[in-house]
Amino acid sequence: MNPLQHSPIAINYDALAFVHLILNGFLFAICFCRLAKMHKGVLRRVKAQYVMLLAGSAANGFAPIFFSQWPSVVSVIFTALVLYVMWSDSYAWKHGVPHAALQNNPDAKVLPEVLDSHDPPVKETPNAH
């Protein structure tokens, strides 16, 4: 039952679950728009990031219905923090996928990955800026 029922603060857990659902809806929308901007040349781990966050935000928001698990105040605050992180990243995705998320980016070769496109990586020029 309610773990805080003896505390002086009364928390409406239905309203909290609704706030949680709204926050996760924003997260879902952000992931959806970024996935729509992606194409074949994007790193697979970046795609996996947003696919997992998409499904995870849907499962998290509908958790009271799907799993009968109710969000606590702390988890709602953490969801709001994740949403802030995603929202503050949005400048990088304003005009499409950022260069750091592309497969022909030399910095992306730190981890091995199966490439979708077999184009050679872009050579870094010293006076690129």
Added chain:
Amino acid sequence: MNQNLDFSELLRLMIGLAVSQQLAGVLAPYALIFIASLLGAGTALGNTPMPVARLVALKFFLRATITSLLFTVPIATLVAKYSPSWEAQWFFAPVAAVLAFVTDKWGKIAAFVADVASGMIRNWANRASSKNSNESEKP
């Protein structure tokens, strides 16, 4: 020993804490199917050759999710009838993910199957004709 170790059984137990067992038994597989279809549809959306407009992506997403919500349970039940030891609930998540992933690519799959079938038929016809020609040349 209870052999129901799949995720939908876990969901059914968890949902059954809040609502009735009958409702939980229906709701739990569909929660699992919904999450799996989101995974498949998101993967398909990220794998498009070019960026797509938001409205197009939304239509695609609705199509993928509704298709897998509607057709996963019948297909999984049909697949599970292959062997009496197979249970349908084990196929809910993979069938939902595959259905959502293949939403727009049924034509490609049909073309691939048709290519393989025509190749097999051509191969068989060539072999039959060469056998006939050999037989006609022998005497």
